Amino acid sequence: MQADSIDANALRSGTLTRSLARFVAGTQWRDLPANVRNEAKRSLVNYFAVALAGSNDPTLDKAVHVYQRFRADESASIVGRSERTDMLNAAALNAMSANVYDFDDTHIPTIIHPTAPVAAALFALAESRSMSGEALLLAFVLGVEVECRIGNAVSPEHYQRGWHITSTCGVFGAAAAVAKALELDEQHIAWALGNASVQTGGLVETLGTMSKSISVGNAARNGLLSALLAEDGFSGPDAPLEGERGFLRVAASQPVWSALTQELGHEWELLKNTYKPYPCGVVLNPVIDACLDLRRDARWSLADIEQIELTGHPLLRERTDRPGVRTGRESQVSAQHAVAVVLSRGEAGLDEFTDAAVADPSLRALGSRLRFIDNASWPVESAQVTIVLRSGERVEHRVHAARGSLAAPLANVELADKLHQLAAYSRSGVDAQALIDRLWKFETEQNAAAVMGLARAHGSD
Amino acid sequence: MQADSIDANALRSGTLTRSLARFVAGTQWRDLPANVRNEAKRSLVNYFAVALAGSNDPTLDKAVHVYQRFRADESASIVGRSERTDMLNAAALNAMSANVYDFDDTHIPTIIHPTAPVAAALFALAESRSMSGEALLLAFVLGVEVECRIGNAVSPEHYQRGWHITSTCGVFGAAAAVAKALELDEQHIAWALGNASVQTGGLVETLGTMSKSISVGNAARNGLLSALLAEDGFSGPDAPLEGERGFLRVAASQPVWSALTQELGHEWELLKNTYKPYPCGVVLNPVIDACLDLRRDARWSLADIEQIELTGHPLLRERTDRPGVRTGRESQVSAQHAVAVVLSRGEAGLDEFTDAAVADPSLRALGSRLRFIDNASWPVESAQVTIVLRSGERVEHRVHAARGSLAAPLANVELADKLHQLAAYSRSGVDAQALIDRLWKFETEQNAAAVMGLARAHGSD
Structure with a gap:
């Protein structure tokens, strides 16, 4: 004042x-x-x-x-x-x-x-x-x-x-x-x-x-x-x-x-x-972008995945580190669920965040392989997803400005x-x-x- | 907590x-x-x-x-x-x-x-x-x-x-x-x-x-x-x-x-x-009680009044010292209006707190004779009204617990x-x-x- x-x-x-x-x-x-x-x-x-x-x-x-x-x-x-x-x-x-x-x-x-x-x-x-x-x-x-x-x-x-x-x-x-x-x-x-x-x-x-x-x-x-x-x-x-x-x-x-x-x-x-491009908490937008891109070019199968590393601003972890969600509503703010369902299905629509989707045990198993890496110097619009394969190979994708952010608005x-x-x-x-x-x-x-x-x-x- | x-x-x-x-x-x-x-x-x-x-x-x-x-x-x-x-x-x-x-x-x-x-x-x-x-x-x-x-x-x-x-x-x-x-x-x-x-x-x-x-x-x-x-x-x-x-x-x-x-x-x-017995701010209740009593036994006429002293807890003055009110709504929290209208009419109903009542110049004149005296040791349920006549005579009434308070509830x-x-x-x-x-x-x-x-x-x- x-x-x-x-x-x-x-x-x-x-x-x-x-x-x-x-x-x-x-x-x-x-x-x-x-x-x-x-x-x-x-x-x-x-x-x-x-x-x-x-x-x-x-x-x-x-x-x-x-x-x-x-x-x-x-x-x-x-x-x-x-x-x-x-x-x-x-x-x-x-x-x-x-x-x-x-x-x-x-x-x-x-x-x-x-x-x-x-x-x-x-x-x-x-x-x-x-x-x-x-x-x-x-x-x-x-x-x-x-x-x-x-x-x-x-x-x-x-x-x-x-x-x-x-x-x-x-x-x-x-x-x-x-x-x-x-x-x-x-x-x-x-x-x-x-x-x-x-x-x-x-x-x-x-x-x-x-x-x-x-x-x-x-x-x-x-x-x-x-x-x-x-x-x-x-x-x-x-x-x-x-x-x-x-x-x-x-x-x-x-x-x-x-x-x-x-x-x-x-x-x-x-x-x-x-x-919003996806029906999720806004901090998950760059994560989903990265997963969609990784999935699009995938030369690996889900069974090959040993671990998934998610690098982002600490806020991302604080808001979305929710491994055991039970409802579709909760899954909208769970990085574990979002990463698993998008890597599995290549989609991030409402059907991916339902009670039924959450109940899929294969998604839970995949989500449990997620590990957060904080990087406080990154803006919240950015994130990187790295897939570590059983072979030891690492496949990564970094998103600098999520789709739907002010810096990367959705096109008409x-x-x-x-x-x-x-x-x-x-x-x-x-x-x-x-x-x-x-x-x-x-x-x-x-x-x-x-x-x-x-x-x-x-x-x- | x-x-x-x-x-x-x-x-x-x-x-x-x-x-x-x-x-x-x-x-x-x-x-x-x-x-x-x-x-x-x-x-x-x-x-x-x-x-x-x-x-x-x-x-x-x-x-x-x-x-x-x-x-x-x-x-x-x-x-x-x-x-x-x-x-x-x-x-x-x-x-x-x-x-x-x-x-x-x-x-x-x-x-x-x-x-x-x-x-x-x-x-x-x-x-x-x-x-x-x-x-x-x-x-x-x-x-x-x-x-x-x-x-x-x-x-x-x-x-x-x-x-x-x-x-x-x-x-x-x-x-x-x-x-x-x-x-x-x-x-x-x-x-x-x-x-x-x-x-x-x-x-x-x-x-x-x-x-x-x-x-x-x-x-x-x-x-x-x-x-x-x-x-x-x-x-x-x-x-x-x-x-x-x-x-x-x-x-x-x-x-x-x-x-x-x-x-x-x-x-x-x-x-x-x-x-509430009266359609007024609750701190005015003992004041109105006192005025009704004074009016009931009155051996004086309004024209005899030189000054009116109102003694009460300071909160009474803080809430109700409003000499120049313009609307019936405001008059519900004005000691000047309340005292004047009740001493004049012997009533304290909704009709006494209307735009029309407020517009009465004789009430304004009488209200202007009011003077507040603080007494922080009195409870807010109490008040005293003293009428000072032109003859010098003082007529007073003190109310210890206003009608309608928890101590003096309205009867059925x-x-x-x-x-x-x-x-x-x-x-x-x-x-x-x-x-x-x-x-x-x-x-x-x-x-x-x-x-x-x-x-x-x-x-x-």
Whole structure:
């Protein structure tokens, strides 16, 4: 706070909330740089890919069963499913789907998964209130900007303490995005943020359990509700973010006030967004890259392997040295499982990280041959896998920047391929290519909601 | 934590959540002492009184307008209003009504308003799933026990930091209560608490604004939802409360672990509940008592008053020295306004703390004659008001324990009177006496929901 240029008066008077609200109200499509517009579309392609993947997970089946008892109408679609529901439920359920495998995007400075809460809220609204693709993209960019700047202001303490930052900051992003889509003015956008500020639940303790999905769904649903209430004149405090008892101070002991507004409109948080090539903890990305490469050129067979050496930043070992995992969910953060399954199958998709995959005794045996070698001078985006054969021969592959990192972003064609694969995984019958084609030219779409017609399943309920 | 008898193993393994869940699952009506049963009914009488009072506040009008766009059915009632709505909306809206004026009950150790989230969730459920008055009272007592013990474990830091503790702990109370009413077993009750643990929003910054009501409503709604999800097998973490990234550690830097389970089933949090006689900050209670007494025996007229001396604990001055208030809401915490309006009118009801009352220039003039005298040796439940007349004569009244404090609890007849007055204030047409009669013998009620038929308005929508 001392190092910060924001003074006490600004904090008391609500200047920061006001500045953010004014920025959201005033920014137009023409103000967005081309690379930001492009990244928004890439985020949406990734969003539909992961939402399709998650749409039939048992967590979603149960949530749909209960939430559908409380649907007011059938105005909205659920990605990858055939049921119809109301706007608030659709926002919740689609955000859940997109995030349930933690296979969605990652804003590097905060590790927020930014798209799920914001996009789910916007598309749910779009199915009731007509808006163009351009209007939705603009609202999306601004929502992510608000969400991630609030995240920056409370990081890293907030997540480290145990708050599930995608949930706690996502609700602000959804509120700001929907407020923009509703064309609210500065005052009403500030109220939307105030209404969001009382709905910031979510705990890291619940990762890997169904409970986590409730708060991710709430971020979308309650952000949407916050803006609808504000539109109706439901008013909030002047300084929900920076006030004496506002969100930033409860969320972190030393908030970085300037993160909210510094370079606003000049630096864009969406450009710090990344997309996962594999459904795993992000530190495993270079490991999987290396294993895929080793397997591709293999002149050895699995039976020849004596030992596997994994060299990387100590964080890699700390996060992923998990030899005895029992569930598919745990296997997503196990180097032993990841190395074994990728060397064995030459694939690293959702099927490789299931309960069934984990139960394979040959993978356990292979994984037990793994040995970690720490090298604190390497960045976390890098890793080396060395296979030591029974003959004594060593075969190694080093990855300097993992696929999907900011230094080696997934290409558009790779994102499209991810959507194809996950659409197939979902068995929803969704025409992936048609969806992809519409998304790449989404700014020309007259009716943003048309995309939801392509993303939902058309079977009987 | 050092001073605490709970060890690290217990925290990791989910022992505390389990103990609470087992207590909720195992406790029967026969286990409740008579004074606890009685206090539950007193809490409900107070609940319906304040819910009637708040039912037509502009905050409620706006919330009903938006929430009704998302009602799935008309299975549930809204206290003091004629609209019907679904179970989740009813839980939210009735909790909002009961708390909107902060005229509801206060659990002294935490300043949680315990009843609004728990009772609103239970009655909403009762309108769809038949339960007896006895079953509802039992679930209510257990919900309040869980809610307030979690509050005890994170107090006083949690509220002081800026978390609106009624909202953040209320969701656990509602979840536990509904889980009990649904007759869930220990495992499912623990899941309900896990599902609640990700829905703990609410900020002190929003007090006095409409936004506050959202989180109080959410506490009831989301607690109910948490239990319904758990009933359907929607599962949570082992240790949502005491885990490394669980609620208690994010909510307070040094949680009092033992507060969760110490003397469980022997000490009852509901016995620390109090009810406000006036719609004001609780420190003003003895001041208003004194003014009412002075006015009752008055041999002076307002024009004779030269000065008013207010003697009390310094906290009284710190919280209520607000000479220039502009809104009814602010006047609820202004000693100047409270003293002036009560000496002038001899009343201290909701009508005395409105925007209109504040605008009366004669009250402002009288309030400006107030002078505070600190006496740090007095308890906060006490105060003395001295009127200094132009003649030089001094008329004083000292109150040792304010009405409504734990030392001088409101009598049943006073609670009934509060319900009568607030029912009249609501202009809902509710038959207050019929409602009171049913509540005092609520444990004999076959159908708990019948009370909601008496508490709702029967006009056209």
